[in-house]
Amino acid sequence: MTIITIGSVGYEVVHPLSRPGMFFTTMLIIFNLAIITFFITVLTRYFADGEFKRQFKTFKMENSIEKLHNHVIICGLGRNGLEAAQVMHDNQIPFVVLEVKEIEDFIPFTLKYFLIGDARNDDILKKAGIDRARALLTTLPNDADNLYVVLSARQENPRLKIISRASQNSSVAKLKIAGATNVIMPDKLGGAHMATLVMHPDIYEMISLMTTRNNDAFRMEELMVRVTLSLGELNLWQKTGCTVLSIKNNKDYLLNPPTDYKLKTGDRIIVMGSFAQIEKVKTLI
Numbered sequence: 001m002t003i004i005t006i007g008s009v010g011y012e013v014v015h016p017l018s019r020p021g022m023f024f025t026t027m028l029i030i031f032n033l034a035i036i037t038f039f040i041t042v043l044t045r046y047f048a049d050g051e052f053k054r055q056f057k058t059f060k061m062e063n064s065i066e067k068l069h070n071h072v073i074i075c076g077l078g079r080n081g082l083e084a085a086q087v088m089h090d091n092q093i094p095f096v097v098l099e100v101k102e103i104e105d106f107i108p109f110t111l112k113y114f115l116i117g118d119a120r121n122d123d124i125l126k127k128a129g130i131d132r133a134r135a136l137l138t139t140l141p142n143d144a145d146n147l148y149v150v151l152s153a154r155q156e157n158p159r160l161k162i163i164s165r166a167s168q169n170s171s172v173a174k175l176k177i178a179g180a181t182n183v184i185m186p187d188k189l190g191g192a193h194m195a196t197l198v199m200h201p202d203i204y205e206m207i208s209l210m211t212t213r214n215n216d217a218f219r220m221e222e223l224m225v226r227v228t229l230s231l232g233e234l235n236l237w238q239k240t241g242c243t244v245l246s247i248k249n250n251k252d253y254l255l256n257p258p259t260d261y262k263l264k265t266g267d268r269i270i271v272m273g274s275f276a277q278i279e280k281v282k283t284l285i
Contacts, residue, residue: 075119154179232259242273
């Protein structure tokens with residue numbers, strides 16, 4: 001009767017119980033109380049520790065990423081990855097960050113899309129929308145890990161633009177063979193940047209500004225040509241106000257092209273101007 005009272009079962013014994021019957025009833029009540037207590041503890045911890053909030057946030061994030069198209073995937077949010085993400089954020093380019101651990105609060109901007117997981121895992125790449133992405137940046141500190149990511153990404157999306165970080169000169173060729181479109185060595189670029197600032201500081205700062213700044217007032221964009229006219233016939237400067245910086249034909253770049261250059265379908269033209277001006281160019285070519 002003490003167990004019945006403490007357990008708040010509150011039932012009346014309808015007929016006398018034997019000692020084994022009393023023992024069985026006592027153990028049954030204690031066992032059920034233990035199960036209920038454990039369930040309440042787990043449920044309380046699930047909500048109190050924020051696990052429910054994290055899982056719900058992950059669920060919403062994955063649903064949002066499924067709607068993305070023509071976005072960029074950044075693998076690793078170290079120093080290089082964070083800098084790339086900052087530029088993407090400033091230029092309002094949608095991107096998904098893949099990181100193996102919880103993202104810290106030191107990030108100076110709000111990440112709209114991120115997934116916790118190993119970028120070398122094919123399932124994580126698929127969750128990030130690798131088949132719908134326009135480019136992938138792998139900035140992992142280990143060249144072997146970057147090589148693995150490049151192989152996986154190229155297998156999932158043969159048309160994807162893949163840019164990989166490399167630490168060793170010997171890794172550059174391997175990464176390109178694996179499928180990387182471009183391979184960047186941050187240390188090498190940093191040294192070249194420092195030397196160029198000594199020789200041509202203003203020119204290099206202007207180029208850096210042009211390549212990283214992208215807003216409605218100023219931007220550079222690469223456009224696909226669909227017409228067969230000369231630059232003089234198009235007369236983009238008079239009609240739109242845009243400046244033609246270069247034309248890419250196959251693998252060759254023609255800088256500051258002359259007005260008599262004949263555009264061909266499939267050429268890529270690099271123009272500079274405001275958002276409205278570039279939109280006008282798109283209607284003409």
